[in-house]
Amino acid sequence: MFLINDLIALLAANLILSQALGTSTIFIAAGSRKNLVATAGVITIFTTVGSAAAYLIDLVLQPSISDLRLLFYTMVIGVLYAALLVAVYKFGSRWFEELRRYIHLSAFNCAVMGTLFTINKRASMDGTVFNLGGYVTAGFEAGIGFIIAALILTAAYRKLNSSKVPASFRGFPAMLVYLGIISMAVYSLK
Structure with missing residues (x-):
């Protein structure tokens, strides 16, 4: 139990305090239109695909070990991060140097992790949302919400x-x- 508390404290310090609630990434996105499109696109990919994986985790995770949800979500985002880097390197090697910056900024952004926990909470309160389509739709909506927030900040x-x-x-x-x-x-x- 102490390990879980320490892990949560470390992730909270990283996700909330050092990233200033995701605003550092959104500031980078607001700096130029190119940054906005790339960062928002990558975050939308992470929230959408991460939400599908969160559905599978929530489906399989037993209530007795639900305290490990943060660890499993973090592992899923880590695997998605590595897979996206490999995919960009293999299929878009000429854009790899430029795109990896946006992947690094977006992967462990609190907007991504917060989306997974928000969807989980909505699903636990409303059973009709607890399906793959509901999770993926909510993840995509969160990515679009990030785009709108970045546009407001860009203004x-x-x-x-x-x-x-x-x-x-x-x-x-x-x-x-x-x-x-x-x-x-x-x-x-x-």
Whole structure:
């Protein structure tokens, strides 16, 4: 049990604290249209295929060992990460150097792992979602949601990094405040 707690603490520190809730990846995506398309596409692949694998894990996982779900999800994302790197290297070797950066950024992003746990929670609350189609659809929707979030951030990226913003507030701090305001606005629409 201590091993599980330590693993969860390490992953939480990595996924939440050091990645700033996924915003570092979204900032890279917002930097240019090329980055946006590549990062959003790879994250959508990870959320969609990862959701299908999460369905199989949730189907097989016994309630007595459900505490290991995080470990299994992490292993699935790791296998998917390696498989995507190999596939790009084999079939798109001329784009490998460029695309591997986006694969590295996207694989263990909290948007991917959070999607798997969110879908699992929705499936446990509503049994009709607990099928392969429901998992894959929800994973694809999460990828599209990331694209929309990146587009919203792209709209303000240049203005929040301009010389009109005070130097101490420019960049990451301004983006976090902007994201907080946008999050509150979107949440109020529920």
